[in-house]
Amino acid sequence: MMFGLDISTKVFLYGKPCDMRKGFNGLFGLVQNEMDLNPLSGYIFVFISKDRNKVKQLYWDKDGLVLYYKRLEKGTFKRPSANVNAPNNEFTHEYIYMILRGIDFDKTKKRKRYLTT
Numbered sequence: 469m470m471f472g473l474d475i476s477t478k479v480f481l482y483g484k485p486c487d488m489r490k491g492f493n494g495l496f497g498l499v500q501n502e503m504d505l506n507p508l509s510g511y512i513f514v515f516i517s518k519d520r521n522k523v524k525q526l527y528w529d530k531d532g533l534v535l536y537y538k539r540l541e542k543g544t545f546k547r548p549s550a551n552v553n554a555p556n557n558e559f560t561h562e563y564i565y566m567i568l569r570g571i572d573f574d575k576t577k578k579r580k581r582y583l584t585t
Contacts, residue, residue, distance in 0.1 A: 478511045479564050480556045481548065485518035492533050495526045503556040507533075514564055520544035523568065538568065546572060 482498060490498070495515060499507040507513070513526045521544050525536040545567050548559065566573045 475561055477561070478509075479514060479559050479561060480505060480511055481514045481516070481559055481564075483557050485520075486515035486524070488515075488517045488522045488524065488537075490515075490524075492526070492535055495524065495535070496533070499526065505556055512564070514559075514567075516545055516547055516567075520547055543570060545570075548573070 480503060482503060486498070487494075495513065496507045498515070499505050499513050503513065505511065505513070507526065508528045510528055510530075515524045515526070517523070521540045523538050523545055527534045527536070548557070548563065548567070563573060565571075566576070
């Protein structure tokens, strides 16, 4: 679970660097108009700044928007090799967790697991 959310909650990364001056309404507009997704869907939407030292996550929590904002005092977030021309890029909770914790996911290896669908 991430932020008390179910693991089945979808996570989408905005492909382009984001202006971190945007608040609830600005990010809501990006999700709706550029990512072509519904901001009230209950999905988590992740935005990374151009200098990669800030990240925001927008989430609809049944009766209101939640905005999580993190600024690094030192270092940068690793931007995944997302397609910047794609309207949205879906990632797993684990992937986003590694971004937030500074883990280099290009150097990690996920072991095979049996998964049911």
